[in-house]
Amino acid sequence: MSFALNIVIASRESRLALWQAEHIRSRLAALHDGARVRILGMTTQGDQILDRPLAQIGGKGLFIKELEAALQAGKADLAVHSLKDVPMEMPEGFLLAAICLRENPLDAFVSSRYATLADLPSGAVVGTSSLRREAVLRRRYPRLVIKSLRGNLDTRLKKLDEGHYDAIILAAAGLMRLGLAARIRALLTAEESLPAPGQGALGLEICIGRADAAAWIAPLHDAATAHCVRAERAFSRALGGSCQIPLGGYALLQADELWLRGFIASPDGQKLLEGEIRGKPDEDEALGAALAANLRHRGADAILASLSGA
DSSP states (O other), rough: TTTTTTEEEEEESSSHHHHHHHHHHHHHHSTTTTEEEEEEEEOOHHOOOSSSSSGTTTOOOTTHHHHHHHTTTTTEEEEEEEEEGGGSOOOOOOEEEEEEEOOOOOEEESSSOOSSSGOOOOOOOEEEEHHHHHHHHHHHHHTSSEEEEESSSSHHHHHHHHHHHTTTEEEHHHHHHOOOOOGGGGEOTTTSSSOOOOTTOOOEEEEEHHHHHHHHHHHGOOHHHHHHHHHHHHHHHHHTOSSTEEEEEEEEETTTTEEEEEEETTSSSEEEEEEEEEOGGGGGHHHHHHHHHIIIIIIIIHHHHHHHTO
């Protein structure tokens, strides 16, 4: 590769986002000998508005709009995202050109005083930024008090350490990537808390038409992870997936079979519909849509109507 190659990566400026961008930067630099690969750090609306739940301020798209503007303006060639933060419908003119090998996709229980969720006493305060996690917690542990928890990873851990919460629930992947795995008291199994679509995976976004950028990042694409994530995102998309909808979707590739599980719930956890489907990996998006149709047939539309106030 020519020494004149310059690659600019757009990233949020949180410590985790910059770790993810640096991870991709170092891999690209190793792939393309002599290339200059640098990171353009940016602050997004989602990072700035911390006093309200994400569902109330416009959703996950608030974490990527500024990065997409940089791509569109030619200030950056690609953006690195935690896929669970990427809206299910990609804006016109953009695409996820590569999906990288997944880190642990599970939720993590973090507490200074308690070893597991089951150990929490009645009235204990648990923090989470996710309606999905909130619905699961309210359903399984109605004795607990669930409170909103916003901010980057370090901010959330600080709030826990200051005693604002008895425990918090975070994505295990972020803690592991930042060398904070020791903070995890317990991993929640998929049966206990089905992960969010795309959780633990990184997605690389480019502008449509950037064949050069697509070629640069192609070696970072992991086909097995991509099949799983596409199924999960298709399931969520078919149910209008957004952070306003308590929804989980998690796929595993077992030999030559894709196994997708999913659920949708009311925020209080009182109503919950779940299901699963198996099929061929190359049917990933069709499997996601089929599982969503199954849940709609069984009553998911009533849950969706209640969420929209219809």
